[in-house]
Amino acid sequence: MTHPTSTSPTSTGFDVPAASFAYLERAAASLQEAITTTDVGMRYAHAHVSALRATAALLAARARPALPRRGRSVQRNAWVLLAQVAPELAEWAEFFSAGAAKRAAAEAGSTRAVTEREADDLVRDADRFLGIVEESLGLTRHLPVPAYLQVG
Numbered sequence: 001m002t003h004p005t006s007t008s009p010t011s012t013g014f015d016v017p018a019a020s021f022a023y024l025e026r027a028a029a030s031l032q033e034a035i036t037t038t039d040v041g042m043r044y045a046h047a048h049v050s051a052l053r054a055t056a057a058l059l060a061a062r063a064r065p066a067l068p069r070r071g072r073s074v075q076r077n078a079w080v081l082l083a084q085v086a087p088e089l090a091e092w093a094e095f096f097s098a099g100a101a102k103r104a105a106a107e108a109g110s111t112r113a114v115t116e117r118e119a120d121d122l123v124r125d126a127d128r129f130l131g132i133v134e135e136s137l138g139l140t141r142h143l144p145v146p147a148y149l150q151v152g
Contacts, residue, residue, distance in 0.1 A: 016061050016137050023057035027130050028142060034123045041106030043119040047126040048103040051096045054126075054133040055082045061137055062086065086136065092129055 027050045034046035055078045062085045076084075079097035083090040099122065105113035114122075131141040 019060040020057040027053035044114040045106045047122040050126040054130045
């Protein structure tokens with residue numbers, strides 16, 4: 001994939017900024033780390049981070065800064081923003097948001113945070129999500145993860 005230095009027009013009616021391409025590359029790298037690590041907790045964490053980076057790519061392309069308001073500003077996490085900016089991905093946002101605590105526990109070294117099955121399932125889900133984000137940006141989907149991550 002070639003990466004532009006500024007933006008590339010897409011069929012979705014908006015330009016894809018260079019930052020989106022950078023986030024997509026990082027999402028793919030995190031997914032690759034998830035696939036290749038033997039540590040179950042880190043497999044889960046890398047897959048979750050991959051989805052977070054894919055979300056950042058979409059937000060970089062679609063989100064617009066909010067106008068400043070009086071008083072204290074409201075902080076929103078990436079999953080909340082994803083649901084607002086891309087309502088068609090709200091279920092994905094809810095799904096990945098629900099796994100954030102498990103990711104934090106896995107990153108903290110908990111060996112009981114996730115099972116091998118949960119980690120493998122999340123790798124497949126993050127892979128699917130990355131493809132959906134790529135398509136929503138008007139790009140071609142990446143090749144899916146290897147079939148060796150069998151449902152079992």
